[in-house]
Amino acid sequence: xPEVTQTPSHQVTQMGQEVILRCVPISNHLYFYWYRxxxxxxxxxxxxxxxxEISEKSEIFDDQFSVERPDGSNFxxxxxxxxxxxxxxxxxxxxxxGGLFFGSGTQLSVL
Amino acid sequence: xxNVEQHPSTLSVQEGDSAVIKCxxxxxxxxxxxxxxxxxxxxxxLIIDIRSNVGEKKDQRIAVTLNKTAxxxxxxxxxxxxxxxxxxxxxxxxxxxxxxxxGPGTRLSVLP
Numbered sequence: 665x666p667e668v669t670q671t672p673s674h675q676v677t678q679m680g681q682e683v684i685l686r687c688v689p690i691s692n693h694l695y696f697y698w699y700r701x702x703x704x705x706x707x708x709x710x711x712x713x714x715x716x717e718i719s720e721k722s723e724i725f726d727d728q729f730s731v732e733r734p735d736g737s738n739f740x741x742x743x744x745x746x747x748x749x750x751x752x753x754x755x756x757x758x759x760x761x762g763g764l765f766f767g768s769g770t771q772l773s774v775l
Numbered sequence: 776x777x778n779v780e781q782h783p784s785t786l787s788v789q790e791g792d793s794a795v796i797k798c799x800x801x802x803x804x805x806x807x808x809x810x811x812x813x814x815x816x817x818x819x820x821l822i823i824d825i826r827s828n829v830g831e832k833k834d835q836r837i838a839v840t841l842n843k844t845a846x847x848x849x850x851x852x853x854x855x856x857x858x859x860x861x862x863x864x865x866x867x868x869x870x871x872x873x874x875x876x877x878g879p880g881t882r883l884s885v886l887p
Contacts, residue, residue, distance in 0.1 A: 697875075707811075707819060707864060707877040720874050755818060763809040764866075764875055766818040 666690045670756050670767035677746055677774055685741045685770045687756030696739045697757040697764060698731065700724075707755070713739065746774045777802040779867050781878030788855050789886050796881045798865035799847045805867040808841060808848045809875070813862045822863075823850070855885045 669688045677683050689696050698710040711721040711731055718731065730742045739758075743750055751774045757764040778801040788794050800808075806827035811819035825832045825839045825848065832839050836855075841848040852859055865878040 706879045709874045709876065712874055722874070762807070763821040763824050764811075764819075765821065768818050 668756055668758055668765055668767035670754075670770050672770060673768065674771045675773070677772070679748060679774055680745055682742065682744045683746060683772065685743070685754050685756075685772070687739045687741070687767055688737050689739055689756065689758030690760075690765060691737070693758035693760050693765070695719075695759040696733070697759070698741045699755045699757060699766075700752040701755065701769075702752045710741070743772075746772075748774050750774050777805055777867055777869075777874075777876040779865060779876050779878040781865055781881055783881060784879065785882045785884070787884045787886060790855060790857060792855055794850075794852045794855055794859070794883055794885075796850045796863055796865070796883070797847060798849070798867075798878050799845075800867040800876075801846065802867070802869070803846065804869045806870075807868045808839070809866050809868075810837075810839060810850050811864045811866065811877075813864065813880075815861075819864060852883075855883075857885050857887055859883060860885045 671686045696713040699707050701707050709722045711725045712719045728744050732740050753769045753771050755769045756767040781798045809824035810822050812822045813819040823834050823837050823839050825841050836853050838851045862880045862882050864880050866875045868875045
């Protein structure tokens with residue numbers, strides 16, 4: 665069964681550094697998303713992406729964040745100048761025309 | 776924007792009993808309502824979904840009902856088993872590609 669894959673599974677970084685989280689969505693899916701989940705809390709929307717552009721973004725997704733689809737398969741989330749409060753599990757998800765299929769997540773720890 | 780509420784936040788049932796989790800949404804334009812199960816340390820997994828043109832959908836031991844007028848939808852799990860223990864999230868979405876808004880989750884514990 666096709667899966668969304670994410671790398672790395674864990675990322676530790678120093679406050680102020682930049683990180684890039686990578687995702688390979690399911691190949692025939694059209695819509696791509698980034699969500700984050702702070703431990704024990706709900707899944708929070710960051711951004712959705714369709715047809716090579718952002719279709720919707722949340723208040724969380726400010727100038728510190730950016731997304732790219734650098735080639736036909738990868739979908740990346742860049743977080744610049746990381747802050748302690750950026751520590752969370754970041755999930756990539758993709759969708760064809762229905763429910764979201766989530767990747768296994770990247771646990772980001774900002775020290 | 777859309778707001779999704781979910782109750783209860785925690786639910787304990789005896790093995791074999793039924794469990795019901797309820798969600799309400801605020802945006803009448805939402806038309807797709809999936810449910811996700813998240814086991815500890817794992818990704819949310821889609822378990823069942825319903826669209827606004829349907830009132831009820833069933834898949835083996837799980838079912839979802841939707842009342843569009845009242846803007847609420849519910850997850851029903853019958854004959855619960857210990858492996859049903861997890862956090863369950865409801866969500867609401869509108870048109871394709873739009874944000875999925877998640878409820879705060881329900882921690883279900885099935886006691887043997």
